[in-house]
Amino acid sequence: MVRVKYVERPDLTNTERIFFIDFIKGMKITIKNFFKKTITTAYPFEKLTPPKRFRGAHGHRVKNGKEPPSFKVLEKFMEINEGESRCVACYMCQQACPVPELFKIEAVQLPNGKKKVLRFDMNLMNCMYCGLCTEACPVDCIIHTDIYETATYHRAGGVAHLEDLSKRAEDFDRRRFNEPDRIWIDDEERSKLWGQIKWS
Amino acid sequence: MEILGTVIGITIKSLIFIVGMFLAAAYLTLVERKFAGHVQQRPGPLHVGYHGLLQPIADALKVLTKEDLVPDNADKFLFYLASLLAFVPSIMILAVVPFGEPFEIFGFTIYPYISDVNVGLLLALAFGSISLYGVIFAGWASNSKYPMIGGLRKAAVLIGYEVALGFAIAGPIMQAGTFSLKGIVEAQQGLWFIIPNILAFVVIIFAVLAETGRTPFDVQEAEAELVGGYVTEYSAMKFGLFPLAEWYIATFVLSAITVILFFGGWNPLPLLGWLPIPGMVWFFLKLFAVFMFFLWVHWTLPRYRVDQITELAWKVMLPLALANIFIVAIWIMIFG
Numbered sequence: 001m002v003r004v005k006y007v008e009r010p011d012l013t014n015t016e017r018i019f020f021i022d023f024i025k026g027m028k029i030t031i032k033n034f035f036k037k038t039i040t041t042a043y044p045f046e047k048l049t050p051p052k053r054f055r056g057a058h059g060h061r062v063k064n065g066k067e068p069p070s071f072k073v074l075e076k077f078m079e080i081n082e083g084e085s086r087c088v089a090c091y092m093c094q095q096a097c098p099v100p101e102l103f104k105i106e107a108v109q110l111p112n113g114k115k116k117v118l119r120f121d122m123n124l125m126n127c128m129y130c131g132l133c134t135e136a137c138p139v140d141c142i143i144h145t146d147i148y149e150t151a152t153y154h155r156a157g158g159v160a161h162l163e164d165l166s167k168r169a170e171d172f173d174r175r176r177f178n179e180p181d182r183i184w185i186d187d188e189e190r191s192k193l194w195g196q197i198k199w200s
Numbered sequence: 201m202e203i204l205g206t207v208i209g210i211t212i213k214s215l216i217f218i219v220g221m222f223l224a225a226a227y228l229t230l231v232e233r234k235f236a237g238h239v240q241q242r243p244g245p246l247h248v249g250y251h252g253l254l255q256p257i258a259d260a261l262k263v264l265t266k267e268d269l270v271p272d273n274a275d276k277f278l279f280y281l282a283s284l285l286a287f288v289p290s291i292m293i294l295a296v297v298p299f300g301e302p303f304e305i306f307g308f309t310i311y312p313y314i315s316d317v318n319v320g321l322l323l324a325l326a327f328g329s330i331s332l333y334g335v336i337f338a339g340w341a342s343n344s345k346y347p348m349i350g351g352l353r354k355a356a357v358l359i360g361y362e363v364a365l366g367f368a369i370a371g372p373i374m375q376a377g378t379f380s381l382k383g384i385v386e387a388q389q390g391l392w393f394i395i396p397n398i399l400a401f402v403v404i405i406f407a408v409l410a411e412t413g414r415t416p417f418d419v420q421e422a423e424a425e426l427v428g429g430y431v432t433e434y435s436a437m438k439f440g441l442f443p444l445a446e447w448y449i450a451t452f453v454l455s456a457i458t459v460i461l462f463f464g465g466w467n468p469l470p471l472l473g474w475l476p477i478p479g480m481v482w483f484f485l486k487l488f489a490v491f492m493f494f495l496w497v498h499w500t501l502p503r504y505r506v507d508q509i510t511e512l513a514w515k516v517m518l519p520l521a522l523a524n525i526f527i528v529a530i531w532i533m534i535f536g
Contacts, residue, residue: 023501030239030500040242 052179055129055144058122058160059169060085071139079114085166086141089117093133093142102126120165124150125158145172213314217294225448226256232447232495239499266436271343274433278341283438286334287445289327293453296320298382300466300480312480313382320381321369324457328411331445332358335413335420335430338442342433350429353506354420357410360513365407367521368400371528372461381457385465392464396531399524401462403517405497408454410509413446414498419506455490459483463490 016022041048050056063086067075074088089107094100106119133142145168152158160168230245230252237244245252270279297320298313317323332354339351373379375396376387384393394401410417421429431442459465463486466479504512 023497026500027496030496033241034235034238036241038238038241038243042246 050146050148052146052176053144054146054148055131057124057145057147057150057168058127058133058165059143059145059167059172060087060120060162060165061141061143061169061173062086062166068140074139077115079110079112079116085117085120085162086139087117087120087162088139088141089115089120090138092136092138096132096136098128098130098132099126117162120162122160122165123158124160125155143169143172145169146176147172210314213311214295217314218291221291221294221449221452224452225444226260228448228452228491229259229444230256231492235492235495236499260440263437263440268436268438271433273343275341275343278337279433280438282334282338282341283434283441284334285337286331287441287449289331289334290445290450290453293324293327293450293457296323296381297453297456297460298385298465299456300478300483303478316380316382318383319379321373321379321384321457321461324381324453325365325369328450328454329358329362331450332411334442334445338430338434339420342430344433346426346428346432347430350420350422350426350432353422354413354430356506357417357419357509357513360510361407361410361517364403364513364517364521365411367518367525368403368407369461370521371397371400371524374525374528374532381460381465385460385467388464388467392462392467392470394462396528397462397524399520399527401458403521403524404458404461406512406517408451408458409494409497410513412451412454412494414451414494416497416501416504417509418503419509422503451494452487452491455494456483456487458490459486 012022062083063071063080064083067086071086071088078088080086087105089105091103091105094103094105097103102123102125104119104121104123105117107115107117110116129144131144134144137143142165147168150158233255234244234252243251245255248255248258270276295314296317298316300312302309302311304310335354336351336358339347339349339354342348372384372393375393376384378384378387387393406417409415413420419429420426421431423429426432431439434442466483468475468477468479468482
């Protein structure tokens with residue numbers, strides 16, 4: 001049962017009422033802020049690096065020898081060369097997705113009996129960047145990168161294809177794969193890597 | 201012939217005043233945006249010109265080149281009239297505001313005011329009241345819910361504060377013995393009228409904030425509740441005239457009247473009279489300080505409800521104004 005505690009609204013004293021003490025308190029705060037330094041980032045000229053766990057545009061990790069053990073099991077059934085996306089077309093990401101229509105995944109069986117992923121399109125226009133697909137992936141293939149500038153001039157530009165995804169993940173891994181995984185900015189590691197951000 | 205010369209002189213002077221006021225208003229927008237930005241710890245306009253110095257020009261170009269939309273079901277005549285009715289009277293107050301004493305340049309005596317009417321203060325109040333009809337007409341003519349509510353709210357607030365304002369200016373008038381703004385300034389050579397009239401000053405601050413629609417009393421605009429209040433249906437320059445008139449020109453001119461009534465107009469600050477600073481500079485310094493005070497209040501306080509404003513106006517400000525008249529009367533009886 002929810003207990004509700006009723007609290008009386010504190011009444012103003014007469015001194016406060018006559019001399020507008022609360023107004024003066026508020027105006028003291030604004031004038032203090034006026035003389036403080038601004039805390040904004042001049043965005044197009046100056047860009048902050050997001051944390052590594054930032055949920056930016058998606059990427060596909062490629063087959064490069066750093067796969068998890070689960071990929072080793074599936075590898076022999078797949079037609080994947082070194083440097084290609086390690087997607088095994090298991091549709092787990094689509095199953096996990098709240099908006100499954102944004103995925104278009106197609107795979108075929110080659111004459112030699114192996115499976116080949118022909119198509120992996122994601123319409124990022126419909127994506128809410130919740131990150132469920134990256135958690136569902138059994139081979140650590142689909143990931144979030146730290147790229148957040150995804151605007152394009154045409155709606156078709158919002159659709160990410162297999163090659164774009166692999167390129168994006170390769171770029172991301174080259175820059176930040178070895179960086180330790182941390183949560184948020186108070187970390188010492190983060191401040192050592194690109195300096196402590198001064199918030200106020 | 202003499203009349204012709206006077207007419208030409210006054211026309212030229214009016215043009216100078218109006219153009220100057222336009223430019224000043226444009227740059228007051230920059231001052232306000234910079235101030236608002238820094239109060240919220242952001243820099244404000246930054247990239248058009250050095251630290252946003254050309255931003256007002258860019259804004260003016262933008263507002264002037266926008267498409268001018270008029271709603272189909274609007275009352276067209278009132279809709280057009282409203283934006284002008286808000287703008288023109290507030291700039292007409294300038295006709296009676298003196299900015300300094302007459303001075304001589306190259307043998308010409310230059311009067312830094314358009315006219316010195318002996319009922320100047322009443323005229324200023326009258327023009328200020330007329331400009332509010334712009335807001336109310338805009339609310340009615342738009343034929344839409346939000347502007348209508350905005351206009352009605354403004355009307356409700358108007359009834360409240362006009363009475364208090366009328367009584368509040370009685371104090372300085374009693375002391376100066378004249379309605380002429382120039383006469384009021386000249387009566388303050390010794391002691392400024394702020395000393396016995398401190399209550400009237402509080403009432404005037406309240407009335408100016410309510411008349412110009414600045415924040416504690418900006419119920420007619422209330423962008424969080426009423427989308428944009430009475431300007432919801434306006435676009436392009438018809439829209440631009442409203443904030444220009446209310447937030448900048450009216451605030452500027454009413455700050456000037458506040459300075460004239462209470463802070464000695466172009467008289468120098470006490471104990472600083474020996475400085476070689478002309479009267480007009482003193483006047484503009486005081487004017488700017490009062491203007492910045494209004495901005496400061498605007499960007500600090502949250503909004504009152506309409507019923508709270510009318511309550512404040514009738515129950516607090518009107519008695520204060522009456523008490524002020526009583527105090528000033530006793531002051532005059534004692535000190536002459």
